[in-house]
Amino acid sequence: MNTDKTTSRFAPALLWAGFLLTAVWAVAVRVMLFQGARPFFVRPFAFGAGLVAANVLTVWLSMKVARDFAPGSALRRAWRMMAWAGAFGALRYGAMWFAGLRGLGLDSGRPSPIVPGAQVAALISVVLLLGALVTMRAPFARLGLGRLRWADWAAVGVLAATVPVMYLLRESARVTSYRLPLLLAVQQFDPVLIAGCAIAGVLLLRIGRDLEGGPLAISFRYVMLFGIVRLLALLVVLFPIGAMAAPFTAAGLASDWLITMAVFCRWRLTVEAREYREG
Numbered sequence: 001m002n003t004d005k006t007t008s009r010f011a012p013a014l015l016w017a018g019f020l021l022t023a024v025w026a027v028a029v030r031v032m033l034f035q036g037a038r039p040f041f042v043r044p045f046a047f048g049a050g051l052v053a054a055n056v057l058t059v060w061l062s063m064k065v066a067r068d069f070a071p072g073s074a075l076r077r078a079w080r081m082m083a084w085a086g087a088f089g090a091l092r093y094g095a096m097w098f099a100g101l102r103g104l105g106l107d108s109g110r111p112s113p114i115v116p117g118a119q120v121a122a123l124i125s126v127v128l129l130l131g132a133l134v135t136m137r138a139p140f141a142r143l144g145l146g147r148l149r150w151a152d153w154a155a156v157g158v159l160a161a162t163v164p165v166m167y168l169l170r171e172s173a174r175v176t177s178y179r180l181p182l183l184l185a186v187q188q189f190d191p192v193l194i195a196g197c198a199i200a201g202v203l204l205l206r207i208g209r210d211l212e213g214g215p216l217a218i219s220f221r222y223v224m225l226f227g228i229v230r231l232l233a234l235l236v237v238l239f240p241i242g243a244m245a246a247p248f249t250a251a252g253l254a255s256d257w258l259i260t261m262a263v264f265c266r267w268r269l270t271v272e273a274r275e276y277r278e279g
Helices: 002-034 048-066 074-101 114-142 150-173 181-187 190-210 215-236 242-253 256-278
Strands: none
Touching: 002 048, 002 242, 002 256, 048 074, 048 256, 074 114, 074 256, 114 190, 150 190, 150 215, 190 215, 215 242, 215 256
């Protein structure tokens, strides 16, 4: 119990530090590679180490939270899906990190099968995350929580509208990060899935407001922030704003830490409930 107390007290600052360091690391990697430098810590996708750490934490904490709910319940399924999303995220970033260190990445001219495999893992991870968020909302909705107001509907409408806009801009600008057919196919799902996560964040945020605060409400805010950050990261690269896109891209690359923060905030409820029972 003392260990959990200490973790609960200092972890938020450490998680934010992980997010910021990963974002800065991602920018440094891109700048250094553009200049032709390849020190060990700025090799292609070296910042993936930080994202592996974030997703491993997500798996660990999600499994702890899942134990709070009865077998077969919707919330137990949701948190197990969250854990699996983290596992596939860790697999994706670990594979990309390994490929970058071995000179087998997309910029090598001879990308290995690891690269498309990692992108398939990324797709599975986001699908599981979206499924977890949708499943998570259902029990609250049955209790009458999370009924959308006009502002929520407006936000959902704006987020949904970004999907066709992104497809149109991609088609007109022919913007793509990858040349391999499988990667191109996987990339086509990004706008729908990320917008879906952002919309799910709006729905959960309304539940958090109905709950009038607490760790669960904070957790849902992080989910919303994740969706918005990832969506902005997809959008900004479609506009000719040059270096101004770097902060958004860096935040998008580091955004898995926001899901880790969301899971951590919900895990705090587990700790508080245990302390209440033992107190």
